[in-house]
Every structure is written in C-alpha cells, then in structure tokens.
Amino acid sequence: MIEIENRLCGIIGQRGTGKSYLTKILAETKGIRVIAFDTLGILKIRNAKPYSVIKNADILQQGIAAGGLMRAIQKQSISFNLSELSTGEIIQFTDSALRIADFPPTKWFFFDEIAEYVPESSKQSQELLRLIRLGRNRQITVTVNTQRPAFVSKKVWELVDVLIIHRLVWKNDLDLLREVLSRSIEDYEEIVSQIPRLRDQERILLDFRNREWGRLGSV
C-alpha cells in the first residue's frame, strides 16, 4: 500500500483514469477519523457519515456547523457532499469549516477535484492552503486529486511530498510536471515521457522526500 502518512499526497491524471476510486480506497484503508470533501457527491466512503451541504441555505452557518463536527470527531469519519454548491460557495464553505475546525483531531483529509478549492487563477480557499502548509507539522495527512494539475495553485505542487501520476497528455500539465519534478528528481524527463502512454489505472508513484519513483501496481 502507498505510504502517505503525515504527507501531502497529490493524485493526478486525465478523466476516468481512476483518481477518485484510488482516493476512496485510500480513505477506506485509513478507517477512522477520515474527513472527505466531495464536490461531485461520488466518493461514498464506507463507514463515513455523509453530510450534505444544502444550497439556498446559509453556507457560512453550515461551514461553522461542519467545523464543529470536525472538532468533535472521535472515531467517526465524515464525508461532506458539496455537489449542490457553486464554486464560490464551495470555497466559502471550506474556509468557514476549516477555520472553525482549526486542525481538528483527525489525521486524514481527502479532497476530490482540488481545483475547485484552490484554482491557480481565481479565488482560493486560504484555510485549505493553511491546512496544506501547516498540517504536516501537526501529523495531518492531506490527499488531493485533479484531472488538470496546471489549473491548481502552484502552492500545492510546491509542497507536495508524494505524487501518484496517471495518464496526462495536455502540454500545460506536462510542462507543469516537468517544472515540479525537476526540483528534486534527476531523471524527470524519463518520467514525463512515460506519462502520456499510461493506461487507465496505471500509475507512477513519485516520492519527493526520498527522491524515488516507480510504476505502481494495482491497489
């Protein structure tokens, strides 16, 4: 299994390559005290209590309530379904929830479609960026996924410790990866050249701390 504890883990790849499925499996493997943010309402994590955020209601108040839930978490896992919300509301909810939660006792956060929360070129959730920046010093693991890494804030990729890479073909995504990988991996061109040819559910695991990479088998 993939070791992501106390780390920022990014799962990237084209549509339908298996990112959400892997996110769900990782969340279920952790078992307890998992918190998932799900903008499509698809994660359905086993044993996680579903909590739907409702449109046309006070988003800030719902965020405050969600933050309180996260603070009070014992062993329960929670999955927030944000599928009714607009992009602006997703950020508003996330900011208010994480501000109140303020590094809750949970150790595991999972965000599906991270570009909704911290896009590169529009308003970003500052509280999520704070969780990503400070979480690992507080034994918190954050796992995020996206089909368009080039659309996600560069701050995320500057801090990422583990990358799980599925097939990507868009030039902007591959250029971004080249830039991120060249920071610490010597044979980054070899990795980037393999990425467009990966099949569905085939992935490359890249560990920035240990400067290691390799093909990952099925999970």
Ligand SMILES: Nc1ncnc2c1ncn2[C@@H]1O[C@H](COP(=O)(O)OP(=O)(O)OP(=O)(O)O)[C@@H](O)[C@H]1O
């Ligand atoms: N390891 C697997 N075993 C069985 N089915 C899988 C596996 N991985 C993915 N799938 C299935 O493949 C389909 C696409 O997977 P998934 O939704 O995880 O892709 P995705 O990368 O998140 O796509 P998108 O970018 O559209 O969100 C789903 O129906 C999922 O259940």
Ligand SMILES: [Mg+2]
């Ligand atoms: Mg998905």
